Amino acid sequence: MDSIVILFISGLLGLFVGMRRQPLSALVISSLGLTGAALAAYFRGQYTSPLAAYTAYIPTQSAVVILLCIVTLLAIWGGYQRYRQENEHTGDYLSLVLFSLCGAIMMAQPNDLMLFFIGLEILSIPIYVLVGIEKGSALSAEAAVKYFFTGSFASAILLFGIALLYGATGSFQLVEIQSNLAIGIWQSPMAMIGSLFLLAGFAFKIGAVPFHFWGPDVYQGASNAVLMYMSTVVKITGIYAIVNVFGQIFRDSYFYWIDLISLLIVLSMFYGYITAWKQTSFKRLIAYSSIANAGLMLFALADIHNSNIFLFVAAYAFATIPLVTINEFADQNSDDLSNWEGIAWKNPLVGAALVLALFSLAGIPPLAGFFGKFSLLWSAVPHIPYTAVLALIASVIGAFVYLRLLMLALKKPEVQVKKALSAEQTIVLLLTTISSITALYLI
Amino acid sequence: MMLLTNAVFFLVFLSNFKRELVHDIRFTALALLMQFGLLGIFTTNTILGFYLFWELTLLPIFLILYWFGNFEKPRAILQFFLYTLLGSLAMLLAVIGLMHATNQQTYEGLLSADLNALGNTSTLLMGGFLLAFAVKIPLFPFHTWQAETYTKAPVAGTMLLSAIMLKMALFGLLKWVLPIFNGIATDFWRWPVIVLGLIGIIYGAIIAIRQNNLKTLFAYASLSHLGLIAAALMLQNGETNQIAVVQIVNHSIVSIGLFLAAGIIEHRIGTAELTGLGGIAKVAPRFAFWFGVLTFVSLSVPFTAGFIGEFFLIKDLFAAHNLTGILASATLILGAVYMLKAYQAPMFGPTKVTSFEDLHWSEITVFAILSIAAIYLGLSPQCLTDFVAHSLSQPTL
Numbered sequence: 149m150d151s152i153v154i155l156f157i158s159g160l161l162g163l164f165v166g167m168r169r170q171p172l173s174a175l176v177i178s179s180l181g182l183t184g185a186a187l188a189a190y191f192r193g194q195y196t197s198p199l200a201a202y203t204a205y206i207p208t209q210s211a212v213v214i215l216l217c218i219v220t221l222l223a224i225w226g227g228y229q230r231y232r233q234e235n236e237h238t239g240d241y242l243s244l245v246l247f248s249l250c251g252a253i254m255m256a257q258p259n260d261l262m263l264f265f266i267g268l269e270i271l272s273i274p275i276y277v278l279v280g281i282e283k284g285s286a287l288s289a290e291a292a293v294k295y296f297f298t299g300s301f302a303s304a305i306l307l308f309g310i311a312l313l314y315g316a317t318g319s320f321q322l323v324e325i326q327s328n329l330a331i332g333i334w335q336s337p338m339a340m341i342g343s344l345f346l347l348a349g350f351a352f353k354i355g356a357v358p359f360h361f362w363g364p365d366v367y368q369g370a371s372n373a374v375l376m377y378m379s380t381v382v383k384i385t386g387i388y389a390i391v392n393v394f395g396q397i398f399r400d401s402y403f404y405w406i407d408l409i410s411l412l413i414v415l416s417m418f419y420g421y422i423t424a425w426k427q428t429s430f431k432r433l434i435a436y437s438s439i440a441n442a443g444l445m446l447f448a449l450a451d452i453h454n455s456n457i458f459l460f461v462a463a464y465a466f467a468t469i470p471l472v473t474i475n476e477f478a479d480q481n482s483d484d485l486s487n488w489e490g491i492a493w494k495n496p497l498v499g500a501a502l503v504l505a506l507f508s509l510a511g512i513p514p515l516a517g518f519f520g521k522f523s524l525l526w527s528a529v530p531h532i533p534y535t536a537v538l539a540l541i542a543s544v545i546g547a548f549v550y551l552r553l554l555m556l557a558l559k560k561p562e563v564q565v566k567k568a569l570s571a572e573q574t575i576v577l578l579l580t581t582i583s584s585i586t587a588l589y590l591i
Numbered sequence: 592m593m594l595l596t597n598a599v600f601f602l603v604f605l606s607n608f609k610r611e612l613v614h615d616i617r618f619t620a621l622a623l624l625m626q627f628g629l630l631g632i633f634t635t636n637t638i639l640g641f642y643l644f645w646e647l648t649l650l651p652i653f654l655i656l657y658w659f660g661n662f663e664k665p666r667a668i669l670q671f672f673l674y675t676l677l678g679s680l681a682m683l684l685a686v687i688g689l690m691h692a693t694n695q696q697t698y699e700g701l702l703s704a705d706l707n708a709l710g711n712t713s714t715l716l717m718g719g720f721l722l723a724f725a726v727k728i729p730l731f732p733f734h735t736w737q738a739e740t741y742t743k744a745p746v747a748g749t750m751l752l753s754a755i756m757l758k759m760a761l762f763g764l765l766k767w768v769l770p771i772f773n774g775i776a777t778d779f780w781r782w783p784v785i786v787l788g789l790i791g792i793i794y795g796a797i798i799a800i801r802q803n804n805l806k807t808l809f810a811y812a813s814l815s816h817l818g819l820i821a822a823a824l825m826l827q828n829g830e831t832n833q834i835a836v837v838q839i840v841n842h843s844i845v846s847i848g849l850f851l852a853a854g855i856i857e858h859r860i861g862t863a864e865l866t867g868l869g870g871i872a873k874v875a876p877r878f879a880f881w882f883g884v885l886t887f888v889s890l891s892v893p894f895t896a897g898f899i900g901e902f903f904l905i906k907d908l909f910a911a912h913n914l915t916g917i918l919a920s921a922t923l924i925l926g927a928v929y930m931l932k933a934y935q936a937p938m939f940g941p942t943k944v945t946s947f948e949d950l951h952w953s954e955i956t957v958f959a960i961l962s963i964a965a966i967y968l969g970l971s972p973q974c975l976t977d978f979v980a981h982s983l984s985q986p987t988l
Binding site: 503507512513514518522525526529530533536537540541543544547548551552555558560 | 642643646647649650653654657658668669672673676677680681683684687688691
């Protein structure tokens with residue numbers, strides 16, 4: 149709760165500073181707000197307000213809040229360069245990110261479906277705006293409209309699912325829904341359709357097949373800064389929410405859903421990686437890669453008593469953010485992959501960060517991505533072994549995709565042109581690279 | 592103990608490479624990173640650690656191949672990487688499955704676990720490991736990455752690959768998989784692997800005879816030799832294993848020497864095509880001498896390590912089944928054909944090469960160390976077999 153309050157206040161302050169066209173101070177305020185929120189989650193994570201019985205209780209674990217805050221911090225720093233130059237919307241951008249993060253914290257680990265839905269809307273609505281924040285670009289406007297329509301449609305389906313579940317069980321509280329479902333109601337058509345709609349809404353949020361169609365277009369239309377936020381924070385929140393909701397509600401009947409979820413996993417991974425293979429646009433490539441990664445994340449549902457997804461989502465975020473930052477470094481206004489040719493030679497830090505991020509995404513030890521994948525598979529293999537086999541085959545295709553990008557970036561250019569990173573980009577790349585490597589200490 | 596041997600050998604070899612090759616800081620760094628991974632493989636005592644280091648070696652070799660190789664198209668290098676990755680992921684599944692099935696993860700723990708109780712599952716798990724090893728060794732149907740990668744890779748990369756990286760698969764087979772899965776699983780996989788090894792021996796040798804490029808020829812020769820070792824390891828006989836270690840070390844020596852020779856030829860003349868070469872012996876007698884010594888080692892002439900290795904391995908394969916023995920001995924005859932061809936064509940024959948800078952002192956040192964080691968091992972293989980006998984018979988690392 150403290151974190152949300154701090155984020156909200158710093159978001160408001162950021163708006164006022166943004167009005168005065170002071171991008172740097174807006175950045176400082178938002179960074180302070182995010183740091184404060186992370187610290188609050190760390191120190192007051194166990195704190196329950198004496199008014200908890202009367203107010204909304206947000207049970208999100210402090211580790212998740214801290215992860216979300218850090219990822220957002222990296223995302224706004226990585227994308228800051230553009231807003232320093234065109235300072236018309238810096239304040240709006242930063243505040244919208246912070247407001248949306250409030251929603252993310254609310255919905256990440258809900259215990260009440262109503263509160264969860266409110267969090268979801270608080271998360272989504274600023275993002276609709278953020279996608280369209282490039283007012284001059286037709287692509288951006290198209291993306292915003294697309295995202296808004298499909299997004300509200302998905303929200304409606306999700307809400308309908310919640311309503312049906314409420315009709316079947318008579319409660320919004322996850323604990324009560326679970327105990328009611330456990331006595332046999334889960335077999336009733338109403339509860340089943342409700343849960344199916346719930347699953348569809350979730351799958352839309354994390355962009356898993358077959359609810360992925362918005363992904364590539366929206367990602368392509370969004371600016372790098374927004375893309376960084378969208379492809380990491382929204383996904384992390386979505387997967388935490390789905391694990392939490394499904395883990396609680398269907399604790400006794402998850403065997404019933406596991407086949408459907410296996411299908412989603414396999415489809416997402418194969419579709420995502422195979423389609424990413426021939427992309428010529430970096431943002432679309434990231435979009436398809438994130439569809440495949442959403443499939444991988446769904447492995448957390450295989451063993452809902454013991455799901456350990458933290459490492460995977462953290463590794464995913466710490467690998468995606470440097471890549472998008474490097475795309476910003478390559479060329480701010482275009483996302484064509486030809487900009488990436490020989491980019492590793494322009495700056496040594498870019499080269500190192502790029503190699504490590506791509507290998508981490510491909511899941512090569514000893515980088516963080518491997519440990520994430522390992523901990524997911526570790527709990528999933530006994531439950532859905534065949535899905536795991538298929539997923540591993542798909543990850544070979546994925547390695548193809550990442551290696552292709554890597555080879556493009558490492559190609560030695562005829563003439564070497566050096567290019568300097570801006571200070572905040574340097575910090576982002578350093579931090580993400582170091583955190584990818586330090587996963588080695590987990591052994 | 593075995594680890595120590597390996598480590599010492601690798602250190603020697605690595606120091607040799609660096610003297611020879613690119614004065615490039617990136618190469619040195621990557622080679623050292625690779626050495627870290629390899630030492631890790633040979634020293635770790637958890638199965639997960641084994642997998643981690645196994646994969647860790649992929650990263651440096653990929654970059655070495657990509658930066659220093661002359662691939663016109665990235666296809667070959669991708670092919671190599673993906674074959675290996677597919678094998679490794681199969682191994683990852685097998686590792687996870689093994690850890691779940693036994694609740695053990697240390698070497699000793701896994702040895703004490705009763706995997707026969709798992710029945711077919713253990714066969715499947717071992718299949719996962721074998722797939723990874725078969726790609727690396729490489730066994731017959733998984734070898735297609737080998738020739739092109741070896742030919743196009745920088746010489747140092749080829750040496751690293753053939754002399755060390757392939758050995759880690761044999762090490763894994765010898766030290767981890769066979770003792771752990773002793774029982775139903777090894778019984779099931781024994782003959783398939785032996786048959787694949789034999790196919791590799793004959794197929795590799797026949798293709799090698801027809802090759803025109805020196806490096807490709809040595810690549811197929813390597814396929815042929817390693818098939819023999821893999822087949823013999825599957826017999827799971829203590830004495831065979833000791834000899835197999837001799838042959839593993841011998842193959843490292845030979846392949847480093849031969850690829851170095853091929854690299855020298857390619858570097859000085861600009862081609863490794865046999866048709867473009869001839870008469871080097873006249874202008875570079877020292878090179879001809881040392882290349883000749885290594886050719887003889889590779890031919891398994893008595894008093895070299897090759898003789899000890901191949902002779903006893905074939906003997907043991909005879910003991911297992913007459914037919915396997917006969918087929919395996921084909922390696923000697925066919926080996927003589929392609930090795931003599933590889934030596935004769937560039938060294939003698941019509942003079943096509945008129946100027947050839949003779950060996951540098953550092954190259955002579957490398958050749959001398961390799962030849963002396965090969966002959967010393969050939970004269971007294973006990974020094975190595977006794978050295979490894981202890982660690983092969985003891986179930987601890």
